[in-house]
Amino acid sequence: MPLEPTPATQSLHPCHNADGVDEMLLVHATRSAAVDPVPVIDRALFFEPRNPPCVEFEHHSAEFKLPGTEKEACSGGGGNVVVVVHRVRFSRASISSLKSMASPPAGARLRQYSTVQCVVAHLWRCITAALSVFPRRRRGFPE
Structure with a gap:
């Protein structure tokens, strides 16, 4: 990315003299304006559903499944595959413990x-440790 704005990057944002406050003032000023034309509610009128449905991406193979059902998902018979869902409830004490471990220094x-953020970071560490993904490398979200 160039350090100086180029004509190509300047054309991406047509209004160069407005900031977030000005844009929010515009939104608030026009919020009661009449909408013309009225949005179309009936999607089937313009967007006809596919018959038969077209499935482009197989998402059943990426879900957590019971042991022994992986072959069924790969063979295309994913209709009867049971997806494992595990619900975890964190107590207030465990959440405060996570937040205290992640808190910055007092000064x-x-x-x-x-x-x-604390719960997602904890789950991220637990899942990557369980999958042993890059065990000696620091992991994080892309920025």
């Missing part, structure tokens, strides 16, 4: 991590 002026 730092950093924001605390949210509950969602």
Whole structure:
């Protein structure tokens, strides 16, 4: 990405003198304006459903399944495959423990991590450890 704006990058955003506040003022000012033409509610009128349905991506092979059902999913008979769903309920004590382990030092002026960030990070570590994906490499979300 170039450091200086080029004509190609400047054409991506047509309004160069508005910031987020101005855009929100515009949204609030026009929120009660009449919508013309009225949005179409009947999707089948314009977008006819496919008959038979076209399945382009097989997502059953990426789900967690009971042991011994992997061959059924690969052979295309994924209609009877039972997908395993495991629901975990974290207590307030375990969530506060996770947040205390992830909290910045007392003197730092950093924001605390949210509950969602702490739980997702904990689940990410547990799943990658269970799958032993790159065990000695630091893992993280792409930025």
